[in-house]
Amino acid sequence: MGKPTGFLEYERKESVGEAPLKRIKHFNEFHTPLSKKEQERQGARCMNCGVPFCQSGILIKGMVTGCPLNNLIPExxxxxxxxxxxxxxxRLKKTNPFPEFTGRVCxxxxxxxxTCNxxxxxxxxxEKELSIIERAYESGLIKxxxxxxxxxxxxxxxxxGPSGLCVAEYLNRRGHSVxxxxxxxxxxxxxxxxIPNMKLEKTYIQRKVKLMEKEGVVFKTGVNVGVDIKAQELKKQYDAVVLCCxxxxxxxxxxxxxxxxxxxxAVDYLKAATKSLLDSNFADKKYIDAKGKNVMVIGGGDTGNDCVGTSIRLGCKSLIQLEMMPKLPDERQADNPWPEWPKVCKTDYGQEEAIAVFGKDPRVYQTTVKEFIANEKGEVCKAKLVKLESKFxxxxxxxxxxxxxxxxxxxPVxxxxxAAGFLGSQPYVTKAFGLDLTERTNVKTEVGHFKTNVDKVxxxxxMxxxxxxxxxxxxxxxxxxxxVDTALMGYSNL
Known part of the structure; x- marks a missing residue:
């Protein structure tokens, strides 16, 4: 159980992030991992609780607490x-096929x-999850x-994406041709x-994909199913089709x-920036340039924060980030006890960088856009904003x-x-396969199942x-x- 008194003897320590004014000069990950000795000391803080909520993955008041993958964390x-x-x-690989991803972006x-909370x-x-997987790669344990x-x-x-890669990993491991x-x-x-490169360097994705290819998974890029290849072709050619769009x-x-x-x-902005970075280190100019511009990000979530960090690295002149809801408290409130998800204000890397560059938090709460104002060329030059309040x-x-x-x-904008979120699956795919949808335009299945209304799909x-x-x-x-394995074989050992 680690060390029985570890949580009393050792303080929590985290990897050190590069100073904001330095890290905005590049698009690389910017945290220096803890030493091996310190990682082992941090492991001593785990108490192996009688009820380990850390690996529970349960919903409390609609919010998750504990790992949805049920990772064997105390072990x-x-x-x-x-x-x-x-x-x-x-122990880690028994539950999580991609700790190199979750250890960075989860x-x-x-x-x-x-329970130490x-x-x-x-x-x-x-950080322990990330250190385990990276050390396994470095030591040659992963083959x-x-x-x-x-x-x-x-x-x-x-x-x-993560769901598609996961399905491929497990079904290939089972022996199916994927x-x-x-x-x-x-x-x-x-x-x-x-996800921007500074949060997840793409070499780690490519490393895993190459490993999966060596294990037999076939990847076909530049193929838009529903456009380049018909749904009926896939259904005819394969024993099962899994949509993870x-x-x-x-x-x-x-x-x-x-x-x-x-x-x-936001998704178009982030994709263009990452693609240009990977293709040419921005030399091709095929990205949406923020240099010298007054940038406004609409949305206060992770995607909005990624837009803030990307815009600052691309040299924006000013930046504001609109959030419709009120600012959350800085500390847990009495009506939000452990082990509920803490409804507190989080200042992420992008906001930290904006504070360092512009001297203030870019977020403007309880505010939305009432009108976009364009100049004579049809280019947005101003935005009319309006304050919001909660009313019944x-x-x-x-x-x-x-x-x-x-x-x-x-x-001025x-x-x-x-970056106001997403509404659901894209209709050209769902229509091509003739899928039933929920009222939120997600693909409909029986609760707790993944089979659609279409045979083999x-x-x-x-999605x-x-x-x-x-x-x-x-x-x-x-x-x-x-x-899927059960449908193909009549049983599953996954």
Whole structure:
């Protein structure tokens, strides 16, 4: 159980991030990992609780606490504490096929569930996960392991984001012949083009993909299923088809002047920046340039924060980030006890950088756009903003954020990035396969299952559950793979 008194003897320590004014000069990851000795000491803080919420993955009041993958966290904490890093990796890989991704981009609800939160700081689980997988690669412990026997069954997976890669990993491991179709030029989906390089360097995706190829998975990029290849062709060619296309319909902002030039969806902005970086280190100029511009990001979530960090690295002149809701408290409130997800204000890397560059937090709360104003060339040059307040709406039967009369004001804006979330799956794919949808335009299945209304067709990830975390996409992929395997073989040992 680590060290019985470890949580009392050792303070939580985290990797040190490069100073904001230095790291904004590049697009690389910017944290220096803890030493091996310190990682082992951090493992000693784990108490191996009688009820380990860290690995529970349960919902409390609609919010997750604990790891959705049910990672065996106390076990690999103990293994690292005793210096048995190989065993730590063996325990980690039993539940998580992609710790090199989750160790970098997951918000780690496991740490939210850690019992140490009751009297101090949680065990440093996120960095421990990342250190285990990276040390396994460095030591040569990770090698291609193609299946010894093939089943003769074939599976097509559409989409190579975290859920698609997960389905491919498990079904290939089972012995099925797996082909992954990706419409972009690189494998990775959301991981490749939806998350900036400074959060997840793309070499780590490519490293895993090469390993999967050596194990027998076939990747076909630049193939848009539903356009370049018909749905019926896939159904005819393969024994099963798994759709993992994500929730890629961005939510728009309906305001006068929306059609003005210089207004983009965040996903398009981030993809263009990452692609140009990877293709030419920005030499091709095929990105949306923020240099010298007044940037406005609409949306306060992770994607909005990524737009903030990217815009600063591209040299924006000024930056504001709009958030419709009120600012969350800095500390947990009495009505939000452990082990619930803490509803507190989080200042992420992008906001830290904006504070360092511009001297203030870029976030403007309880505010939205009332109108976009364009110049004579049709380019956005101003935005009319309006303050919001919470009011009870009798018709809706709930509180809504309503405009405050007379609170309008204008700000100069040259570039607008809409990061207001996503609405669901894209219709050209769902229509091509004839899929039933939920009212949220997610692909409909029986609760707890992944089989669609169409024979041989399954779905997983954000396309199935709606916009969510990478770790939930992996969990969906893992569970979906088991259901597909059962459909193909009559049973599953996954």
């Amino acid at each position: 690999w904490n103990d293994a690292t504490y005793t210096g048995n890093w190989d065993e730590a990796y063996n 918000p780690h609800p496991c740490e939210v569930g850690c 009751l009297g101090g700081d949680p065990v440093n689980i996120k 291609p392991e193609p299946p010894e026997v093939r089943t003769g069954k074939t599976v097509a997976i559409v989409g190579s 082909t992954v179709y990706e419409r972009s030029d690189r494998v990775g989906g959301l991981l490749m083009y939806g 994500g929730a890629s319909n961005p939510r728009d902002i309906k305001a006068p002047g929306r059609k003005s030039k210089g207004i983009y969806f 709406d009798k018709k809706a039967g709930r509180n809504i954020m309503a405009e405050v009369a007379g609170s309008e004001y204008e700000v 040259d570039l607008v990035l809409i 399954f779905t997983a990830g954000d 199935h559950r709606g916009q969510s975390l990478v770790v939930w996409a992996i969990r969906e992929g893992r569970d979906c793979a088991r259901e």
